[in-house]
Amino acid sequence: DQQVKQNSPSLSVQEGRISILNCDYTNSMFDYFLWYKKYPAEGPTFLISISSIKDKNEDGRFTVFLNKSAKHLSLHIVPSQPGDSAVYFCAASAGSQGNLIFGKGTKLSVKP
């Protein structure tokens, strides 16, 4: 059973607008969440993370929101740029030595 779910396989957004990528999880032991970005023919690269003791973390154009009661997190990209077009993976970990469990990914397309 999937512990980390990204229910939208794809998302298309106009350049300059906000992109919102969603992720749900089922394991209440998860206490650290990360987003990775992946371009074709490359490995995933770390984008932003959030600890379960926080509800928001911001880094430039990227903000991650965590709603623990709903077991839901989201990644906001504002403003979206064509270079943001990639597959975004949500990942979660239980404990500092826990393995990362990844979602299936959401393919974001930002149109000029």
Add this chain to the structure above:
Amino acid sequence: DAGITQSPRYKITETGRQVTLMCHQTWSHSYMFWYRQDLGHGLRLIYYSAAADITDKGEVPDGYVVSRSKTENFPLTLESATRSQTSVYFCASMWGSTYNSPLHFGNGTRLTVT
């Protein structure tokens, strides 16, 4: 160059053959991982290693063997390749804690089993 490198980038092999995918990192990271990426499944953990000579199974270990005699190398062997093992394989490494050291991935090996 510093970083994590995987070889080969592309590999075609036949069913039943043994094939080894190589992974080398120059950061002296303690942890190393092998993931496979398949359409509709995202990234799934095959095996991981917390240190040299310490390995453990992940979510999908069947049909794979790993070893870690040196900290910097973590080869993945398919003992008898099957078509279901056609996938993109990613190696990753991490210093010691998910909280402080996100996974760093290599660029992947695309394996096709015919």
